[in-house]
Amino acid sequence: MRYEKLGRTDLTVSVVCQGTWSVATKDIFWDGQDRGDSLAAIRAGLDAGVNFFDTAPAYGNGESEEILGEALGLRRREVVVATKVPPTDLEPDKLRQSCERSLRALRSDYIDLLQIHWPSKTLPLEPTWRTLEALQREGKVRHIGVSNFGTSFLGVLAQLGRAESNQLPYSLLWRAVEFAIQPLCVANKMSILCYSPLAQGLLTGKFRTADEVPEKRARTRLFSASRKMTRHGEAGFEQETFAVLAGIRRVADDLGQPMGRVALAWLLAQPGVTSAIVGARNATQAVENVAAADLCLDADVIARLAGITEPLKQKLGSNADPWEHISRMERP
Template sequence: MEYQKLGSSDVSVSRITFGSWAAGGWMWGGTEQNDAVGAIHASYDMGVTSIDTAPVYGMGLSEEIVGEAIKSLPRDKVQILTKFGLRWDLAKGEFSMKTKDNHGHDLDVYRYAGRDSIIRECEDSLRRLGTDYIDLYQQHWPDVTIPIDETMEALGRLVEQGKVRAAGVSNYSVAQMQEAEKTINLVSNQMPYSMVRRDIEADVVPYCQANSKAILVYSPLQLGLLTGKIKPGQEFGEGDLRNGHPLFTPAAVTRTNAVLNKIRPLAETKNATLGQLVLRWTLAQPGIGVALVGARNPEQAVQNARAMNFQLTFEEIDFINKQLAGLQA
């Protein structure tokens, strides 16, 4: 496994980080057949020491699962990355979405990052996680109803109190990062990025490279699309966020699979799966430090970690890039 230092902090994380969104069930069609604790332990055994979660994943369930998993692991050898700023239990801030919890109950989710709310969220997360500090605390989404300096002052207070080791953001634009930096030293920005979603290369990546900020990318396998296992016309259950997603239309899946089939032979020469090749390519891109990858069971977790078992040459990366030309959504 390879490890990445987060900005100017003393926090280092595994470049493959366990993403526990799916483990919480929310927007992934429930938690059936979910062995997330076993998956986290299998990841750790493979050198994946970092776990990314959030309160809204399963409305607390994902953090509780992570808390259960780390009970038997040495706390100083594990990095917990969680978030704040999405409230489903408080109607304040900017309305974000209508959704359902894992029991099918309707919920409204709000982006809210007021000072008191952040302090409360941190205490709730610490309780669910069963720990007294968070290694990286990230604002989940920007909140246009609260000045960024108020949010960052509250985050800074948590750092001063020792409850948070390093401060980060997620889904922040360059302008928002610049505004936040007037108040606090951010070490990272967590953004969506994949072979078919590369827009951050235009601005966020250059900014973070120039200012020594780590980029953590989520959905590097594009919700499973880039594993090559999705078939055109495949149906997803109610509550699954791939249901109706533009990248999962029959035409889009057919187009993506055609490109994946061109690079599949390269994966085979590496004794790797297509998904592992995609992850290795992702981490070879300039400025991309960490890939968050989900797993619902130990087998998937081990497969994800094995993406670090091989390297790609410049020529192999160039070959993949040529196949991807024109595919970006």
């Protein structure tokens, strides 16, 4: 495992951060999860060198935080726990209550990194920010981060204070952040924490066609609006996506490496990226994902992968929200 500094903090975090959305057994977007597998996934990640875990109250309505708290047990202090405040709880009182609920679920008296899950399109940021700072002064929160903040919200934030990290959707199939958000994070030494780095499993190569992808995952702008659970209303890029996946598979085969591992290694080589937050539903996946930290790709391989995905990046454009139509992009 490799470790990096988180933003300008004194925290050192593993470049593979373990995501815990899909470990919740009652989450609406992930089916058939076994709690025993969830606990084993987290403990396997820990044993393999992961010291950074990401969760949120939104994942299984608090269940992901509970599972993480139980799995960590007495090892809590060895790791960096990142959780979030949901968009419904950004007003000061609600934010405090959300933080207390997270602490209880996590069985901890502090949160290492508390992140605003999504910026509010209606509430001003300042009261939320000041409450986060107060929680930090009280020792309940060590550092503050944001998630899904584009350039305009980052501009508002810059007037108020400093976030150490911005959690963003970023993978070989989802490079929208490269247009403007990533350079801004780099300039501000704000760690980029990449979510859905395997594009929810697509980049492991496990699905050969769009029809094989579970409908709860076929929701992003990669997929056609005819897929039941989409809300973006766009035509999607299914053919292009699977052509790109075939190209990535060829590179992985040439290297003799699993495709998911190559995709994660590419991501970890990008500017400003501190960690890839990879979801693992069982111990085998957790151990496999950790291996990406030790795969160093040559510059020509990194360029070849970027070249394969560039046309799709251009077609998708700069709308970083994986699920939403461009007309509903952020406007603070």
